[in-house]
Amino acid sequence: MTAAANDWMDPSVIQVSDATVIEESRADPERFAEIYDRHADVIHAYLARRVGTIVADDLSSDTFLVAFRLRGRYDVDRPDARPWLYGIATNLLRRHQRTERASYRALARTGVDPLAGRDHADDVVLRVTAETDARAVAAALARLTVKERDVLLLFAWAGLAYEQIAEALDIPVGTVRSRLNRGRERLRQALNTTAMDSGERS
């Protein structure tokens, strides 16, 4: 471990791909901690945005436990492990669908986000969104199918490319494209309706 700790501080070793680390972790399991060190932040950020910080604390941790157990099946031809990790995280999110959808609905109706993060240790910041646009989009998010929402949010919130989403969800790139288009179409419809409503009012 002393050697390993030194390795981590060696810039040349940091450049080693995730695939290499995962491959090495099959013989030397402790290597896998590096996957956590590299990607825990982004996986948590994505999960927190979908289901709130508190649930994300557990799910991000679960993501890496599951990943560790499945490391033997990792395709080492894929140097970047992030799509794989996002895929595991997406599966784990399924159990929290209701919470997630309810939060979008609440945001749409009231402008208050029930999953608003705690920016400081003790005060809960109620994020009030006066913006009608955001509320319309939240309403649309609540109505999307799970599959559409997964693709749309991996794209918009996790910043994954089409190919990476395809890899994460184990679906063809064409399917990613069509789900993304459908999802965005629904958002646009919701925005147009809002625009028309406010247009009528003014």
Added chain:
Amino acid sequence: MNDLDVLTGIRHDTPAISARARHQGRNRLLDEIGGSRPRASRWRLARRPMLLTGAAAAITAVLVAFQVAGTPAKNSTAEAATVLTLAASAVTITPAIAPRSDQFIYLDVVHVTGGMTQHVQTWTSVDGSRPGLIRSAGFLGNSSTVSPRPDPAHGLRQAPYAVVAKLPTDPQALLRALYADPYVEEQMQHNGISREVAVWSMLRDLVETAPGAQKAAMFKAAALIPGITHVEHATDAAGRSGEAVGLEDPRLGSIQFIFDTHTHAFLGERVMDPGSTTSVQFNDAVQHTGVADKPGVVPSN
């Protein structure tokens, strides 16, 4: 603004993972990693295999118990050595009756991790000639397991009472024996820890059931290990408060022995989160030790 702009604006200010959540997540992963490699896991080092292979399997949200804990003072090695010396002198050297070779050493320990409790009772053959028993109950489930006869290849950590009773009672000589132990070698190799941490960690296991003379020598030997620090206030898993002596490993955290401040009796142990002086990973308390005629029978004395 197009649909994607609006979407990206939603919850864009979600706070980043807290240091604590990140740390807990990492520790859970290390538990899992440890559990996957029984022969060389950090958990064997950190604590009893019975408890901890179970812990690795338990997928529960682990909240780290925050306890009121002392901060190790700087330059507290001298103080730490004093506490260990006092502990050595407080050990009752002569037991009323020495255990017979056909009897069993009984040990009852309560472990607490993340606010959850596991109660573990073990019976170990005095001369190592027969199988023992491990009874475990708590948040990891209840089990009763026959423990195999100790294997000398695994070093002193598994050594039966009769073997420990033959260890030198001179602290220097004892320390040399501990430094050269196969278990220590194995831990250094597999966990990459220093020889000091490996010895310290093994001492944690040994002191609980060692014969008086060896136990006193162990505390004196521990006082000779470089890098030990004194912790003014520490609480064992049974809530008894005292002071502690710790040795820090950058990855495992500070491994501490807790002693009663007044009687200097050994109370239990705790392992802090790496880098923390306040957040406890594991805490245990020795509830009872004794000699039993049969595994499964709790001695009355």
